[in-house]
Amino acid sequence: MRIPERPNLRLTRARPVVYRFAHTGDFRMASRREFLQMGITALALPVAGRAAFSPAISALAGETARATFYRVVFDARYPASRAFASEAKMLGLPVRGIKGDITDLWFNDLDLRWEEGPTSIAGLSTKESLFCLDLLARDRGMRVVFRADHRFLPGGGLEHGLSGPQDMMRYAVTLGDGGADWGSRAASLVTRFSGKRSPSAGATIVAPQAKRGDDPEHLVSWVIAPVRPA
Amino acid sequence: MRLPPGINSKDFSDALKQFGEAVGKEWVFSSEEDTDLYRDSYSPFWHEDIEPIPSAAVAPNSTEEVQKVVRIANTYKIPLWTISTGKNLGYGGAAPLLNGSVVLDLKRMDRVLEVNEKNHYALVEPGVSYFDLYRYIQDRGLKVWIDVPDPGWGSLMGNALDRGGGYTPMRDHFDSHCGMEVVLANGEVVRTGMGALPGSKTWQQYRYGFGPYLDGIFSQGNFGVVTKMGFWLLPEPEAFTSGNVLVPKHDDLIPLVETLNYLMNSNIVQGTTTIGSPLLMSQAAAQTAGGAGGSALLMTPGGPTIEQLEKIGAEKNLAYWNCEIYFYGPAKVVAAQWEYAKQKYSAIPGVKFVDGKPYRLPLDSKDIEAAPKRQFGIPSLSIFGMMGRSEGHMWFSPIIPMTGEAVFEAQRVFGQAYHDMGVPTVSQLFVFPSSFFPRSFVILCGFPIYHDVEKNRRNREIFRGLVKAAAEHGWGEYRTHTAFMDTVANVYSFNNHALRRFHETVKDAVDPNGILSPGRCGVWPKNLRKEPA
Numbered sequence: 001m002r003i004p005e006r007p008n009l010r011l012t013r014a015r016p017v018v019y020r021f022a023h024t025g026d027f028r029m030a031s032r033r034e035f036l037q038m039g040i041t042a043l044a045l046p047v048a049g050r051a052a053f054s055p056a057i058s059a060l061a062g063e064t065a066r067a068t069f070y071r072v073v074f075d076a077r078y079p080a081s082r083a084f085a086s087e088a089k090m091l092g093l094p095v096r097g098i099k100g101d102i103t104d105l106w107f108n109d110l111d112l113r114w115e116e117g118p119t120s121i122a123g124l125s126t127k128e129s130l131f132c133l134d135l136l137a138r139d140r141g142m143r144v145v146f147r148a149d150h151r152f153l154p155g156g157g158l159e160h161g162l163s164g165p166q167d168m169m170r171y172a173v174t175l176g177d178g179g180a181d182w183g184s185r186a187a188s189l190v191t192r193f194s195g196k197r198s199p200s201a202g203a204t205i206v207a208p209q210a211k212r213g214d215d216p217e218h219l220v221s222w223v224i225a226p227v228r229p230a
Numbered sequence: 231m232r233l234p235p236g237i238n239s240k241d242f243s244d245a246l247k248q249f250g251e252a253v254g255k256e257w258v259f260s261s262e263e264d265t266d267l268y269r270d271s272y273s274p275f276w277h278e279d280i281e282p283i284p285s286a287a288v289a290p291n292s293t294e295e296v297q298k299v300v301r302i303a304n305t306y307k308i309p310l311w312t313i314s315t316g317k318n319l320g321y322g323g324a325a326p327l328l329n330g331s332v333v334l335d336l337k338r339m340d341r342v343l344e345v346n347e348k349n350h351y352a353l354v355e356p357g358v359s360y361f362d363l364y365r366y367i368q369d370r371g372l373k374v375w376i377d378v379p380d381p382g383w384g385s386l387m388g389n390a391l392d393r394g395g396g397y398t399p400m401r402d403h404f405d406s407h408c409g410m411e412v413v414l415a416n417g418e419v420v421r422t423g424m425g426a427l428p429g430s431k432t433w434q435q436y437r438y439g440f441g442p443y444l445d446g447i448f449s450q451g452n453f454g455v456v457t458k459m460g461f462w463l464l465p466e467p468e469a470f471t472s473g474n475v476l477v478p479k480h481d482d483l484i485p486l487v488e489t490l491n492y493l494m495n496s497n498i499v500q501g502t503t504t505i506g507s508p509l510l511m512s513q514a515a516a517q518t519a520g521g522a523g524g525s526a527l528l529m530t531p532g533g534p535t536i537e538q539l540e541k542i543g544a545e546k547n548l549a550y551w552n553c554e555i556y557f558y559g560p561a562k563v564v565a566a567q568w569e570y571a572k573q574k575y576s577a578i579p580g581v582k583f584v585d586g587k588p589y590r591l592p593l594d595s596k597d598i599e600a601a602p603k604r605q606f607g608i609p610s611l612s613i614f615g616m617m618g619r620s621e622g623h624m625w626f627s628p629i630i631p632m633t634g635e636a637v638f639e640a641q642r643v644f645g646q647a648y649h650d651m652g653v654p655t656v657s658q659l660f661v662f663p664s665s666f667f668p669r670s671f672v673i674l675c676g677f678p679i680y681h682d683v684e685k686n687r688r689n690r691e692i693f694r695g696l697v698k699a700a701a702e703h704g705w706g707e708y709r710t711h712t713a714f715m716d717t718v719a720n721v722y723s724f725n726n727h728a729l730r731r732f733h734e735t736v737k738d739a740v741d742p743n744g745i746l747s748p749g750r751c752g753v754w755p756k757n758l759r760k761e762p763a
Contacts, residue, residue, distance in 0.1 A: 100615030107361060107609075128614045131271070135317070136383065138267055141339060 065195040067223075070113060071096045073105065073123030073133070080150070080183030080215045084124035087187035098125070102132050114140040118226035122190040124183060127220050137224045146193055148175075148186065157180060158210035164223070166201040168192045176205040180213070186221040186228040193223045231260065232285040234308050234330040236757075245306045249332075252298035253290045257338070260286040268316065268333045269524060269551035270325035272622025272679050274686045274713050282326050284311065287333040293411065293419060293457040299334060300455065301417040303745045307757075310334040311747050312455050314356040314388030319353070320625045320676070321392065322712035327749040328758070334455065343458065344434075347372045350463045351408060351434040356387045356456065360609040374463040375607035377401055382609020387459045390593040391449050392709055395666030397604040399500040399558055400464050402667050404449050409433040411458035412448055420444075420454070434460035449732075450709070452747035453740050466713060469561035470605065472586030473568045475575050476508070476549035480536045482578050483551045484634030489574050490553060491632055494665065498567050501605060504664040505583045505637065507673075509539060509548040549582065556605055561590065622679035624713070626696050628705040630663060634713075637663055639703065647699040651692050672708055690714075697721060712749075719752020734759065 074085035076097035085095040098105055110133075113119060118141045123130070127149075134144050146164030153159055160175045160182075162168075173191045174185045233242050250258045259265055265284045275281035288310075290296045303310050311331040316324030326333060340357035345367060352363060352374075360382040367374060370658070377396035378659040400406045407438045409423045423439040424430040447453050477486050483505070493499040543550050555571060557564035565588070575581050588649055595600055599634045603610045630636045663671030675696075677689050694717050697707065701721035722729055733753045737744070744755020754760070 101610070101612040102614075103609075103611045105364070106611065111361065126615075132383075132611050132614050134273070139315070143267075179707075 008147045008217075010227065017132040025130065036060045066091060067120065067122075067195060069093055069122045070119040070222075071105075071109065071121045071123075072187070072190075073098060073102075073121060073125055073129070075100060075125045075129065076221075077211055078215045078219065079180075080186075080219060081124045083181060083183030084187040084221065087184035088122075088191070090190055091187070093122075098128060098129065102129050102130065106132070106136060110136070118142045120193070120223060120225040122193070122221075123187055124219055124221040126216065127218060130220050130222050133224060140190075141226055142223055142224050143227045144188065145225045145227070146221075148172075148189070148221045150182070150186070150219045150221065152210070152212040152215070152217050153206075157206055157208040158208070158212075160186075160205045161202075162205070163200060163202045165196075165198040167194055167196075167198055169201045169203050169229070171206060176207045179207075179209070180211065182207065182210060190221055190223050193225065195225060197227075232262070232265065232283065232330060234285050234332060235328065237306060237308055237330075240312060241306050242285070242308070245308055246300055248302045249286075249288045249299060252302060253288060253368060253715070257289040257291070258286065259288075265333075267336075268313075268324040268326075270323035270712075272319050272323060272624060273325065274624055274677075274679055274690055276621070276679065276681050276686060276709065277683050278686075282329040282331075284326050284333045285330045287335050289335040289338050291338045293339075293413060296334070296336070296339075296455055296457055297417045297419065298411045300415060300745070303332070304417070305741050306417060307634060307743045309748050310455075310745055314385030314391075315359055315383070317359075317384040318388060318392060320623055320711070321709060325562050325712065327712040327715060327747070331748070336455075336457070342366045345370075345374065345463070346434070347374055349435055350374050350465050351375075351460055352386075352463055353409075353434055353458060353460045353474050354386055355458060356385055358387070359383055359385055360389075363705065364607070364609050368575050369430055373466040375400075375466055376461075376463060376609075377403065377406065378604055378609045379403075379605050380604050380613050381611045382604075383611060386461060387456060390459065390461070391456060393449055394709070395502065395672075396607075397502045398464055398607050400462065400607075401502050403461075405668075406462050407445070407459055408437050408460075408462055409460040410445055410448060410456050412454035412456050414454050415746050419457075422448075434462075447736065450751045452750040453736060454751055455746065461636045464558070464607065467558040467560075467591055469564050469588065469590055470556070470558055471564045471568055471588040472554055472556045472602075472605075473571065474552055474554045474584040474586065475571075476552040476582045476584070477578050478543060478550055478580040479540055481634075482580075483637060485578050486551055486575075487632060487634040487637070489571075489577075490555070490665075491669075493555070493571055493574065493750075495669065498557075499555045499571060500558050502664055502666050503553050503555055503611065505662055506554075507550060507662065508552055509543045509546075509550050512546070512548055513539075513542070517686065554586070561588075564588075593718075597725055618702055621681050623676040624679060624693070624711045625709070626673075626675040626677060626693055627707050627709055628673055628696075628700040629667075629708050630671050630673060630705050632665065632669060636671070637661065640705070643699055644696060647696055648692075651695050667708070715749060715752050722752075 072085065072088040072093045072095045074081040074095060074097055076082060077099050089095050096105055137143065146168060148160050148162040151159050162172050168189065171189050174189065175182055231239060233239060245393055246258055246260055265287055268284045268287055273281055288299050290299050309328050309331040311326030312334045313324045314336050322334065336356035338357055339355040340362060341355045342358055342363055343353040345352045354363060360378045361375060363376050363386060375398060377398045377400040379394050379396050381730055390407050395401050395403060409425045411425065412420045415418060417420045422445050423433060424436050425433040426439050448456055459470050475486065490503060540550065549697060557567045568658050589597065589601065645660055662675050666672050680686055690713065693714060697714065697717050707718045719730060730752060737753055738756050741755060744757050747757050748755050
């Protein structure tokens, strides 16, 4: 996937993740609790997002090697999530579809695999599916270490609110290219997870041209990974 | 470092070190990153300083380790808050009630100790989830069923000790238990019922043992830490069938429930039934979709009239009320039971019946996907796929008499309470009771949680108003969120709060330092007790 030389983005000021909640319509800073619940160190670096948007983005030296995941989870009901899965599959990752219900994925797959030991997974799903996987993963020594909230805005456009390891954030700009393929770009982004603990950072990227289509208002992409060495 | 109340940092550090020696230091969690994971994911105090947060968590792996932890806590007078798997969402989750408590996390105690297929029981540790026991039974091809709540990821023991319910004939989870092992505040181990007889061969078969029957005080209580619990299981039935009973008029609810009572108390109808209203739900759906007829009617000040609703029901061929009823047992028997139920319900003019799909058991793999899993004791997480757009919920759950008249009264009372508190009166119509427990109805009303301080404060105020309104009409909650345990306990005030005073007498005797789950269900140790308002 080619990273555009001149990203066509409406950039937000670089700061820790700003969440918009459906009921209040308010923008506000992610709380310390939300960072900590993602199992990443609490040191937020406000300037990390700005660095990712530098004009030198096209020359990304020292690219992070692609992560491997035990499973990449997608919600087969939604086009963006299916695109996420297609990209992941193209990158050689094992994908698994759900339709909003993680029961079978949990009972017949993850529960058995995680009994042997923790292993990373990633996905693009509803936040309810992530919530379930998050709580189940915590019991097995894993946490959500990267999360991006992808929200379609009432006035149009798509906002990506990211929080995760600093070394992933420099790839985040690719989400802003406004096209219908943001799902596949999100897949490419999650594979930049290096597996190493690093300071957390946040970024908010708005793709003003993105169209919602048959996707829901809010999806999340995420990585769940072990937080302690096996 | 967060500290438990009244404990200085040196003593806490010493206690943490000793906890580490007792359970292994990798199982003692005191960093904020780790302890924040025990905060309530559905907290009604999101972003508020009053949200109770643990100071640490300790995860023992055996009864012996629990004893050591409890003795250390007693030495330093550190309050513990016990959890099984910490999935009590809607009622407080894994979070303590008292800020700064140390969470006693029993999740690592996840052994299925026995499943007896011939006498139909299991003995489990606290960390055994419904999924775990279901897998254990399926892997061995045992012909017994568990009963599950919805979602099914919690602990059998945790749910039963909070007196939760499910859906099959074994739906009253505390009632389905038989025998406990408990670690007391002084570190001593007690076994209840027949377990008090060394080498007992009937610990999970006969509940009562000899002498005073204690098990109840360890449910919704803080008199001990339960480390083993027996459960009776349902023998796998030969067949299951169901039927839907639909009645056309508002007042038909009275004979509908009266007949249901007779059928359930005669063990003809089994499992949890929920009273529904196809008519009201269609109007709500129309309102959501912006349909003119539905939205205008439901938003009428004071609500629509019964006549208006019955008229729509007649025009659209929609029943005012329905209940789906379930039958478990031999194939010929369940078929006959459904026929008998229809015969009894035929006394209601205009009643209609819809036969449910009959199943022979065990289910074929092709049937499992579409089967009503909770009626078959199959745990599921599908309910999360049906969640609305809030950030969680908490349950208001009063018990009302199992009569149609009581349902009407609850609609009126809660509707008036909502009105008095400025909540849209349409809410009064959606009081749909369930029979999770024998011989009574429970109303489960979900309050959404927001990441908005003012909305949550308002909801807490409304919740307290409903608790008060319920109590004034003789209805008490069967279970509640930690945020409201004092509020709910306070309405159980017969004879100048004699029940609470009795609880406190027991608490002072068995846990004089008040280390076990202080404040749980309104029972506070002496050192933290406030005078009642």
